[in-house]
Amino acid sequence: MIQITLKDGSVKEAEAGISAAQFAKSIGMGLYKAACAARVNGKAVDLRTPLTEDCQVEILTFDDPDGRWAFRHTASHILAQAVKRLYPKVKLAIGPAIDNGFYYDFDTDTPFTPEDLTKIEGEMKKIVKENLALERIEVSPEEAKKLFEEAGENYKVELVEEHSGKGERITLYRQGEFVDLCAGPHLMSTGVVKAFKLTQCTGAYWRGDATSKQLARVYGTAFPKNAQLEEYLTAVEEAKKRDHNKIGRELEYFTTSDLIGQGLPILLPKGARVIQTLQRFVEDEEQKRGWLLTKTPYMAKSDLYKLSGHWDHYMDGMFVLGDPEKDDEVFALRPMTCPFQYQAYLNRSRSYRDLPLRYNETSTLFRNEASGEMHGLIRVRQFTISEGHLMCTPEQLEGEFKGCLELAIYMLKTLGLYEDVSYRFSQWDPDDREKYIGTPEQWDEAQGAMKKILDHLEIPYVIGVGEAAFYGPKLDIQIKNVHGKEDTLITIQIDQMLAEKFGMEYVDRDGVKKNPYIIHRTSIGCYERTLALLLEKYAGAMPMWLSPEQVRVLPISERLFDKAAEINQRLKDAGIRATMDERNEKIGYKIREAQMEKIPYMLIIGDKEVEAGTVSVRSRKDGDKGSMTVEEFIDGALEEIKTRAR
Template structure:
C-alpha cells in the first residue's frame, strides 16, 4: 500500500501498519510526538491500522488542534482515574477536550481549591505509573453490563442513547475504564505539564431539569514553559474579569438575600450606564428618527398568549399567579414588542406615516437558569435599548440596513467594533413546532437578511435553530475574557406578528395592509455592555464614560479654596469632578487616583493659584505640565463631546 504524506511524499508498505508505526518509521521523534492521525481527512486514533492506499497526516500537539485535543482528552481520563481513586463513590459523566483545555463532569459533592490540589497530586501518580491506554469494543448488552457493574449510571444512559449500529468503544488504563470514542495517546506518561483550573456546577447534558454535576476544568501542555505561560495568561484575564474588577471598582455588587441575577449598580456603575443611556436616547431620537414610549413592566397572560410568548417562551418568564386558581394571571415582561404594538394600534395609520420607529429604554425580566448567572452578563432583570420599527414591506430592507448602521455606529463609538462577530440566526426546519409561520416565509426572510449582510460586506456565520420563534435575526456577538460568547446586539426580521395583533395601515388604494416589524437593539443590554467595557478597557474607560473624569489634588489645605474654584468651573462645564482634600502627601493622592483609574489629575498649589493654571497628570501622557484652567476645560470638553478614545502612551 502507498501512503501519501502531508508534504506530498510517499511511503510504501507491504503489510498493514498502524498510524503510530508509520509515524515512528518516518522518524523516531515524530513517533514520540504523535497524538493522533488524519486518514483521508478523518481524525483517527494512533492505534488505527491502515490497510490500503490513503493520504495520512500525523497530528502532533504543536501542528494541529486535533493533536492538542487528543492530548488533553487523555489528560481528562487521567483526571477521572484520579478522582475515582480519591472519591470511589463519584460517578463519571463526560470528559471532553475543549479549547485550551479539558473538563470532566462527575456526580459528586462540590470541590474547593484544596480538593483540586489533592486531585492534582493523585494525577501525578497516575502519570508516573505510565499506564498504557488499551482500546476495545463491546456489543451493546455487554457494554451496558460492564458499566452497570462499575456502577456508572451516566455511562449506561449514554450507551442506551447510541444508535443501534454504533461502535461502542472503551479505553482502559490501569484500574480505570471509560466509555470513549477517542482518540487518545498511547500512555499516561506523555502528559508532561497540567493544571486543574477550577470547578463549577454543570447540569447533566446541559438541561436544567437534570441533576447538577460537579465539573472540573483543567489544561495540559507538552512543555512546562507553555503551561506557565498559559497560567499567567489566565491570571491576567481573571484580573480583567468584570465580575472581579467591577466589584473592586465598586461599580456593582450582589447580595444573597436579594437574589441571583439581580445585581445592585453602585453610584459609579450607574453613572456609566446613565451616560450611555442618555447618549443612546438622544442619538436615536435626534439623529435616527425614533419616537419614545414608556410601557408597563407587566401584563396579563392574555397579552403573551396573543403574541405567542405564552406558548413559546413561558418557561423563561416570571409568572405572577396560577391559571388554575387565580382569575387573572400576570407576568413580568421579557420584551417590549407586544406593548409597543398597541401604541401603534391606538390610531389608524396611513402608508405615509410609515416607517414609525419606536424606542424605549426597557427594563425586562427573564427567568434565567441559576447555573447560568454571572456578574452583569447573565441576569434576571436588565435594561435594554429596545426598539421596534413598523414599516411597509417595500421599506423593510432599507430600514434593516439602517438598524445595522446604527448598531455599527454604537460599536465604533464604544471602541468595540473589532471585537464582534455577526451571525444569521435561522429557524430549524426539523423542529417546526418551535416557530410560527410557514416554511416559505422563513426561507424568504432569511434570504433577505443573507443578501443584506452580503451587500454590506459583513462576514457572518449561519446558526440553525437560533432564530426567535417569529423570525430570523442578526445576532452581533462578543466573547468575554474566558472566551464565552454572548449576544450583545440583535436585529430581527418579523413578517408574522402583525397578523396576530391585527396591525395594519391604509395603503394608497385605501386597502388595509399588514406592516412588517423590525425588533432591534442599538447598544443591547446596558448591564452586559458595561461588563464588556470593563473587560475591554480593564476599567480604564474612555474619558466620556468615566464616572469620575477629573480629580483635583491640592498640595495642602491652604489651596482648598482654589481647588473648589477649579471644581466649580469643571462642574459648570459638565465634567465629572471630585476634590481630594485629605491631609495626605501629594504622591499618595496621585497613586490612589491612578488605582481608582481616574483619567485626569489636576495638582494645584501656590503657583497654579497665582497663575490661574492647573498641573495636569493623565493616564494618557503622564505629566502633561501646567495648563491654563480654561485650556484644560476646553480640551477635556472636546474629548468628552467627540467621545474620543485616547491611546494610553505611558505605563500606569
C-alpha cells in the first residue's frame, strides 16, 4: 500500500500501481468523470499514470489550467487526425494548447478555406464519436525518427533529431491510426471532447522564422459542455466589436498606409490628442516624484550598442543604417533609451550624495518586429514609451524599486486597467547562456535581490524562465487584449551589469568608487499599446479627461448658431475640448451621431435655453441630465476632468 496526500492535506491509502484515473474514481464518480489529468508531486501527468510510491496527488479538471491544457491539447490531436484523414498529403508541424483554445500548423500546398474548416469539423466529430483511446508510447530517438521518416513527416523528424544523442526517450501518443510526437499529458480518450469549434485559419512561419516556409495554422477551441462553448463564442463576438483595430479605425483614432509600411500606424487627430494628454499627465506625475526629464537622440553609432551589448544580443531587432561589413561608420535607430541616458549620467563625476538619480524620457523607439507579430497598435515598429532609468546605491534599491512600482500602479488605477493585469518575475535561463551577459553569480545576486523585494512587497507573481532582459531580471506587468493575447504593458528591471560596462561610478561615503545599481522602468509603458487597450477597455467611450472631444454643442436651428458659438468658445476658454455641430441637420440626427462618436457630453441649444440662459445637457452615459447654466456645467465638467473620473 502507498500513502497518497491530497491537495487539502488529507491522506488516503491505495494499492501501489493504481492509476491516477482509478484513484480519482475511488474518491468519487463525479471527480472521475470531470478529470482531465493529474498533478503528481507537482508535475502534470496523464490520468493513466501509475502511482507506485508515496506521493502528493491532485486530480485536475477543466477548471485547472493544466487540466484545461490537457483537454485542449487532445483536441489539437483530434484536429490533426481529421486533417490527415481528409488530406493525406498534408504534413504535420506542431499543435499546442493555448490560453483560449488550441492550434495546429500544417504544410499544405493549398490554404484551407472556411468550407474546409467545416469539413474538418465534421471529421473531428466522427473521431470523437469513435471514442478512440489515447495510448502513451516511449521509444528511442532512432525509432521515432524512422517512424516519421517512413510517414514522410519531415517536421517531426527535425524535432526528433534535436534529441538524438542525448540519451533521451521520445514520447508518442497514438489514437487509432494516428500517431503524433508529444510529451503530453492527454485525456484518456477522444470521446470526452464533445464541444469544440474551429475558429480561423491563418499563416504562420515554421518556428516563427520568417525565412522558413509559411504554414497553414488552424485555430480552434474546446470545452467539456456545449453551453460553455456557446458562452465563449458569444464573448468572442463581443471582443471583435471591442477590437481596437475595428473601433480605432471606425472612430478615426488611427489609420495605416501600405505606402508607409506595416507596423507604422498614423495617429489621426483623435489618437494624437489622447496620447498627448497621456504624455502630459505622465511627465507631470514623474516630475512630482523626482524624475528629471532628458531628451536624447533617435540614433547612435554602432559603438554605443556594441558597448551596451545590444549589437551582439539584439541586432536582429534593430534598424541598422549602413553596412557593418563595408562602412566605416554605421548607425542604428535606437530600440531603447538606456545607453543614451547613461551618457547623461557620465556627463560629470558622481558621489553618493547625487543618488538616487532618476532620468525619465518620452522616448520614440524603433524595433524591427517580424511581420507576423505586428497587430494594430499593440505591436508596432515605431512607438513611444514612458521610459526611465534610475541609478542608486544597494541600500536604496528596494525603496526605489517600490517607488517605481507605486508609480506604475498609480497609472494603472487612474486609467482603469489595474484590475486587468498580472505580474511575471522574468528570470534568465542558465541553460541558454549565449542570450545573456554576466556571470551566474551576478545573475544569482540580481535575481535574489529582486525576489527579496517582490516577496517583501507581497507581489503575486508567476516566474517566467528565459524572459529576462539580456542584462538583468524583470518584473513584467502583463495584460491581455480582448482576444486573450497577453503582452507586457509595464516593466521594471534590476541591472547591476551595464553600469560596469559603461564605467558608471559614484564615490561612496568611504571614498571608494563603486558601480550603482540601475533600475530600468516604464511608468505607463508604450503609449500606442496603452491607447489600444483603452479603446478596448472602454469600447471607444473614453473617460472624459482622455476624450479627444469632450463636449459637442448642438444648436437646434441655424438662427441659434451665434449663441451656440459663444457657448462653445466659453467652453474652450475654460480648457474643455469642445466643438460645435454647424450642420443644418435635425437635432435628433446630431444627437445620434454624437452618441455614436462616443462624445461624453452634448449641450443642446434651443430657443427655450437661450431665453432662460441655460443649456440642455445630455450625457453619453446617463442620457438627459436636464437644464443648467453654462457656468454650472463648466464647473462640473472641470471637476470630472481634474479627478480623472471614469
